[in-house]
Amino acid sequence: MLISNARPWAGSPSDILIEMGKIASITAHDPQRILQAADVDGRGRILIPSFSDVHVHLDSTRIGLPFREHTGRPGVWGMMSNDRENWRDAEINLPERVAGTLERMIARGTTRVRSFAQVDVDTKLEKYEAVVAAKEKFSNEAEVQIMVFPQAGILREPGTENYLEDALRAGADAMGGIDPCALDRDPVRHLDVVFGLAEKYQVDIDVHLHEPGALAVFSAELIAERTRALGMEGKVNISHAYELGGVSPATSRRLIETFAELDISLTSVAPSTSNHLPLVDLVDAGVRFGLGEDGQRDYWSPYGDCDLLERTWQLAFVNGYRQDELIGHALAVATMGGASIMDRSVSRLASVADRPGLAVGDRADLVLVDGETITSTVMDRGIDRTVIHGGTVVAESLKVLSVEQSF
Known part of the structure; x- marks a missing residue:
């Protein structure tokens, strides 16, 4: 062609x-x-290059359905509980919603997708199986990786760990974690499960980190320690990490150097916060960085439209980018930045001027x-x-x- x-x-x-x-x-x-x-x-x-959405929750989507009143309550547990109370009552069934959302993403240029699938005592494997079905339906149009995700924590509800392992046994691509301190309030046991299951099934790890300030730094350092001790360099990603840049410049430098050394990647949904680690500093140090849309007009938020080009604009906007080179860097993050997280054999972005993905052999x-x-x-x-x-x-x-x- x-x-x-x-x-x-x-x-x-x-x-x-x-x-x-x-x-x-x-x-x-x-x-x-x-x-x-x-x-x-x-x-x-x-x-x-085509877009790489490396942080999306296909399993909670309401794309294509009527807007509804936002009923979420503050905090991760409050928002999760709101989803739990409502997701089964949508106007069409979950497999159709997930497939329709993935279809819209592909139509707008996203052919690499890393989606979470919530697994807990409420959903069991129902959400995971809906994402698997969409992945299979569009297997010729997109590459989809599925991350089994304990949205409600691992330790708060007995039986959660067993369902997580069931999903990994069924073929999930990555093991998720969430706020080891703030949600489960036992980071050692939480990370024991996350890293233990990842090691057992030889999959990547992706940890949601919404925690504030020093607490987020503490959790990130625990994740880095485990990564080093278990030889899992290049297999761990931290999502969100809104607050890792808000403690002190010295702490930020130390974290960035550690992430680069251990090839711990970061993914963002371009939030409106000024406390994240500076994107330019991350790429200069060699840290892989990817972009995602997070929820898609779901029970958590009315935002999301399946267009990662729209989210690229947001990434540039919240970082205050005006120079052409930096706006181009935002697009490189949205395309090959995420691709380098899904496949670690893909080179990380070398600088803010790097524009990979369109060379002979690619x-x-x-x-x-x-x-x-x-x-x-x-x-x-x-x-x-x-x-x-x-x-x-x-x-x-x-x-x-x-x-x-x-x-």
Whole structure:
């Protein structure tokens, strides 16, 4: 397949040849070339790697359903309880909601997804199985990894650990954890379970860390100690970590150096907080960093629209980015930054100027999107998109080609 007249990372008009699912060559655009039936007319659009949503909760989605009054209560337990009280009563069943949400994400250019699936004594494996079904339905259009997630904690309700292990035994890709101190109030036992199950089933770890200030630093240091002691470098991610940059500059530097040394990655949903670790400092140190949408218009929040380009704008906005290079870096985080977390053989971003994913030999997971420059693409978030996964066009003009659009 030839992609004709596209501009890789908003560069010069080029013709990109795809063979065996990978980029085989990139040459200057030849306007005299006659396109074949399987070729794609780039029409001068910008070519970027496809998006990588590495922190999303497909299992709690209400995308495509009517807006409802927000009834969540403060705190993780209050919000979780609100979800528990309502998720079974939605207008359509959970498997349809999950599949429809994943479909929308693919249509907008996300072909790499890391989704949590809540497992506890209430949901048992019901939410996990709904995410598995969506993953299988769109196996030709996206790569989906599933993280088994103890949203209600591990120790508060007897039996939770058994259900978590059931999901890992069934094939989950990663083991989740959450607020070892604040929620379960026993970080040693919590992390014993998280790291123990991850070791047993040889999967990655992803820990939600909402804890404040010094408490968050304490939990992060415990996670780092376990990672080092168990030789799990390159297998651990910390999500959110809103407060790790709010203690002191010296503490921030120490954490960043530790994360880089142990290849502990971070994922963000671009929150409106100023206490996170500085993104530029993280990339300069070599820490992998990815972006996600978190909940998708669910029982936790009315936000989320399945468009990671929209969330890229938010990442740039909350970091106060105005320079073109930094806005381009936000887009690199949303694409290859997350890809390097899902697959640690993918190189981490080397600097804020690094624009990977479009070189000869790279896998052809791509998006054509309208825009004059990278900055204008992030600002305008146009809808003229062509989505390519593994060298095959899977979506056009916000519609997945293999199925009739669900919502």
